[in-house]
Amino acid sequence: MAQIATAYRDEAPIAAHLESQPLFRGMAPELRATFIQAAQMQTLSKGSILFLQDDESEWFYLILSGWVKLFTETMDGDEAVIDMVSNGHLIGDSAILEDGIHSFGAAAVEPVTAIRLPSSLLKQAITDDHKTALAMLGSLSRHRKRQSREIESLTLQNASQRIGCFLLRLCNPDVPMPLTLTLPYDKSLIAARLGMKSETFSRALNKLRTETTLAIKGSVVTISDLDELSGYVCSACSNEFPCRDLHS
Amino acid sequence: MAQIATAYRDEAPIAAHLESQPLFRGMAPELRATFIQAAQMQTLSKGSILFLQDDESEWFYLILSGWVKLFTETMDGDEAVIDMVSNGHLIGDSAILEDGIHSFGAAAVEPVTAIRLPSSLLKQAITDDHKTALAMLGSLSRHRKRQSREIESLTLQNASQRIGCFLLRLCNPDVPMPLTLTLPYDKSLIAARLGMKSETFSRALNKLRTETTLAIKGSVVTISDLDELSGYVCSACSNEFPCRDLHS
DNA sequence: CGACGTATTGACTCGGCTCAAAACCTGTGG
DNA sequence: CCACAGGTTTTGAGCCGAGTCAATACGTCG
Numbered sequence: 001m002a003q004i005a006t007a008y009r010d011e012a013p014i015a016a017h018l019e020s021q022p023l024f025r026g027m028a029p030e031l032r033a034t035f036i037q038a039a040q041m042q043t044l045s046k047g048s049i050l051f052l053q054d055d056e057s058e059w060f061y062l063i064l065s066g067w068v069k070l071f072t073e074t075m076d077g078d079e080a081v082i083d084m085v086s087n088g089h090l091i092g093d094s095a096i097l098e099d100g101i102h103s104f105g106a107a108a109v110e111p112v113t114a115i116r117l118p119s120s121l122l123k124q125a126i127t128d129d130h131k132t133a134l135a136m137l138g139s140l141s142r143h144r145k146r147q148s149r150e151i152e153s154l155t156l157q158n159a160s161q162r163i164g165c166f167l168l169r170l171c172n173p174d175v176p177m178p179l180t181l182t183l184p185y186d187k188s189l190i191a192a193r194l195g196m197k198s199e200t201f202s203r204a205l206n207k208l209r210t211e212t213t214l215a216i217k218g219s220v221v222t223i224s225d226l227d228e229l230s231g232y233v234c235s236a237c238s239n240e241f242p243c244r245d246l247h248s
Numbered sequence: 249m250a251q252i253a254t255a256y257r258d259e260a261p262i263a264a265h266l267e268s269q270p271l272f273r274g275m276a277p278e279l280r281a282t283f284i285q286a287a288q289m290q291t292l293s294k295g296s297i298l299f300l301q302d303d304e305s306e307w308f309y310l311i312l313s314g315w316v317k318l319f320t321e322t323m324d325g326d327e328a329v330i331d332m333v334s335n336g337h338l339i340g341d342s343a344i345l346e347d348g349i350h351s352f353g354a355a356a357v358e359p360v361t362a363i364r365l366p367s368s369l370l371k372q373a374i375t376d377d378h379k380t381a382l383a384m385l386g387s388l389s390r391h392r393k394r395q396s397r398e399i400e401s402l403t404l405q406n407a408s409q410r411i412g413c414f415l416l417r418l419c420n421p422d423v424p425m426p427l428t429l430t431l432p433y434d435k436s437l438i439a440a441r442l443g444m445k446s447e448t449f450s451r452a453l454n455k456l457r458t459e460t461t462l463a464i465k466g467s468v469v470t471i472s473d474l475d476e477l478s479g480y481v482c483s484a485c486s487n488e489f490p491c492r493d494l495h496s
Numbered sequence: 497c498g499a500c501g502t503a504t505t506g507a508c509t510c511g512g513c514t515c516a517a518a519a520c521c522t523g524t525g526g
Numbered sequence: 527c528c529a530c531a532g533g534t535t536t537t538g539a540g541c542c543g544a545g546t547c548a549a550t551a552c553g554t555c556g
Contacts, residue, residue, distance in 0.1 A: 053486060072400050072486040080400045080486075097389035103396060126385070133381045137374070140388045141345035147395040148351060152320050152328045154402045155443040159512070187535065195403040200512055202536055218521085238301060238320040238328075407544070435503065448544055450504055466503095466553085 014039045014115055017064060023090065023139065026131045035125075040116045050092065050106040050114070057095035057102050057119045063087060066112030067185045070104050081192040083146075084109075084185065094140065096123040109189060149239070154195050157236045159204035160211070162194045164233035167221060173242045179226065183219040208232075262287045262363055265312060271338065271387065274379045283373075288364045298340065298354040298362070305343035305350050305367045311335060314360030315433045320352050329440040331394075332357075332433065342388065344371040357437060397487070402443050405484045407452035408459070410442045412481035415469060421490045427474065431467040456480075 015036045018024040024032050042061075044050070050061055053072055063086055070082040070091065082104050085091055095102045096119050125132045153162055170181050183190060191201035208214060212229050215222040223229055230241035237243075263284045266272040272280050290309075292298070298309055301320055311334055318330040318339065330352050333339055343350045344367050373380045401410055418429050431438060439449035456462060460477050463470040471477055478489035485491075 072396070074400075074404060074486050075483045075488075078404050078484065080403045082396055082399060094389055094392060097385055098393060103393050127382070130378045130381060133378060133385060134375070137345060137381060137385055137388065140385065140392060141342055144342060144388060144392050144395065145346060145351050147392065147399065148320070148330055151330060151395065151398055151402065151443075152322075154399065155328045156322060156326050195399075197513060198535070199514085199537085203512085206536090235323045236326065238322050240323075445545060446503075447505085447546085451544085454504090 011036055014041065017062065017115060021062060021088070021090070023093075023132065023135045026135055027125070027129065028131075031125060031129060031132075035117055035121060038118050038121055042112075042114045042116050044108040044112040044114065046108060046110050048108050048112075050108065051102050052105040053102055055102045055105075057092060057100045059116045060090060060092035060095070060119050060122060061106075062115040062117070063089050063091065064113040064115065066108060066110050067189075068112055068114075069107050069109050069189065071107070072104050079192070080195075081189070084189065084193050086184070090139065092119070093122060093136070094143075095119065096126070097140075109185060149237075149243075152238060157233075159194075159196050159200050160208045161233050161236050162196070163190075163201065163204055164208055164212070164229055165237065166190060166194060167223070168226075168230060168233060168241060169243065171223065171226065173226065177224065177226070179223045181221050181223075183221065187219070259284055262289065265310065265363060269310060269336070269338070271341075271380070271383045274383055275373070275377065276379075279373060279377060279380075283365055283369060286366050286369055290360075290362045290364050292356040292360040292362065294356060294358050296356050296360075298356070299350050300353040301350055303350045303353075305340060305348045307364045308338060308340035308343070308367050308370060309354075310363040310365070311337050311339065312361040312363065314356060314358050315437075316360055316362075317355050317357050317437065318352050319355070327440070328443070329437070332437065332441050334432070338387065340367070341370060341384070342391075343367065344374070345388075357433060397485075397491075400486060405481075407442075407444050407448050408456045409481050409484050410444070411438075411449065411452055412456055412460070412477055413485065414438060414442060415471070416474075416478060416481060416489060417491065419471065419474065421474065425472065425474070427471045429469055429471075431469065435467070 018032065018036060018039065024035060027035075044066075050068065051057070051059070065087055067084055067086045068089075068091060069084055071079050072082060073079050091106055092102060100119065100123075122132075126136055127133075153165060157165060167181070170184070171179060187201055187205075188198040191198040194201070196204070205216065209216060212232050213224045214229065215224075226241075234240055234243075266280065266284060266287065272283060275283075292314075298316065299305070299307070313335055315332055315334045316337075316339060317332055319327050320330060321327050339354055340350060348367065348371075370380075374384055375381075401413060405413060415429070418432070419427060435449055435453075436446040439446040442449070444452070453464065457464060460480050461472045462477065463472070474489075482489055482491075
């Protein structure tokens with residue numbers, strides 16, 4: 001009796017979260033129900049590992065809040081940050097297409113809430129259900145495109161431009177001008193995410209400040225001239241400014 | 249009469265090529281037939297463009313021979329080489345998942361033969377046919393994985409290591425030791441492919457030669473000690489040597 | 497053989513890394 | 527409210543890897 005009661009209390013919010021996801025929204029209700037039933041709410045403290053590279057993939061995750069770092073580690077201990085994801089992103093799902101092995105690790109860099117779902121279920125759903133396969137295709141393709149831009153940016157933008165690019169992607173171009181935004185996570189993490197050391201980040205951000213109109217106070221950045229910034233950044237990039245859907 | 253005869257002559261080799269592709273092999277014969285009918289053999293001279301970034305995607309291509317460069321260009325004329333593909337690879341297919349716009353350009357860097365197929369047909373096949381969607385998922389996911397490694401390699405391997413990594417991926421680890429291989433395309437292209445200038449490539453290759461046992465004569469490379477080379481390279485990478493399926 | 501494209505070498509500059517020290521938060525407990 | 531400890535960020539000095547520009551060598555094809 002008590003069991004059923006708790007089950008109900010848990011399932012309602014989980015169902016709501018899953019339904020907000022394109023992957024689950026298109027599903028037949030019965031199929032979706034199997035996911036909802038198998039889903040588990042998780043709260044993760046700062047630093048905890050969701051999974052490691054080369055792990056057998058048992059679960060995939062829908063992030064609800066907080067930032068998660070996706071990374072790989074080399075033999076001699078160096079780390080490359082592949083991506084940072086949060087709120088509304090699925091991670092670990094792509095392992096089911098790669099022999100069930102995670103090709104990168106994932107760690108919470110702050111308190112994170114997530115929904116954990118069994119990989120086997122997703123694998124089954126993709127083989128059985130055409131709509132699910134299509135949704136998966138869409139998400140993978142967005143991923144691919146994003147990564148292409150990443151490669152481009154690493155090869156032909158310098159440190160300041162990469163930072164500027166990062167800031168631009170946080171901007172909503174429709175908001176009126178003196179535009180204020182807060183850095184989403186630690187500067188050292190942004191640095192790693194952009195493929196540079198934090199010392200370099202600090203210096204390059206200063207350079208960006210002197211070469212464009214830009215004010216920085218702690219983790220709050222104020223941009224007074226978007227066009228100037230995008231001129232500085234996007235000349236070394238293949239997309240022009242409102243470079244939409246590159247962070248979705 | 250003559251028409252039918254030529255049609256037969258053309259279709260037989262095209263059919264054979266398509267059937268060797270995972271994407272088409274799983275298809276129902278009738279569906280595959282529509283592709284075979286719409287397919288066109290192409291021979292492209294060095295330098296010709298298959299498509300450009302931001303082009304409306306009308307066609308996708310199966311490369312049969314020769315090397316094709318995938319690239320993006322920045323506003324101020326710089327170019328990043330995303331990938332080099334040849335023999336047995338599909339290109340331009342992923343545009344159908346991205347509003348039908350190519351997110352990179354493709355150009356032949358030497359004489360190329362390819363089969364050209366209409367994108368609309370593939371788009372239809374994916375929406376209608378589950379098997380095709382799954383094949384597409386598989387290929388996209390391989391792509392994604394490859395790109396992750398690309399990012400890793402750009403951020404944490406230096407020039408010599410990236411070259412060594414490139415060489416290792418050309419090696420068959422089962423072949424007995426004094427191992428000889430020929431660079432697949434111009435050194436300047438390899439340099440671009442690895443995100444460095446050709447002068448840097450030249451110097452870094454020299455460095456690699458002095459620091460490992462390795463002989464270079466023009467475009468012929470002889471590796472006498474694979475383990476030594478992989479030790480030098482893979483310490484700064486998250487996969488160990490026989491890093492399979494990273495070039496398929 | 498000469499001519500053109502590709503590759504190498506040299507001298508120099510500059511961006512980003514390293515290591516170490518200082519400054520700055522932020523939260524804790526007295 | 528202050529002082530202090532812990533982390534994060536910034537600054538400084540020096541170094542090294544990779545880019546630039548220009549000159550030279552190499553290869554190959556006519």
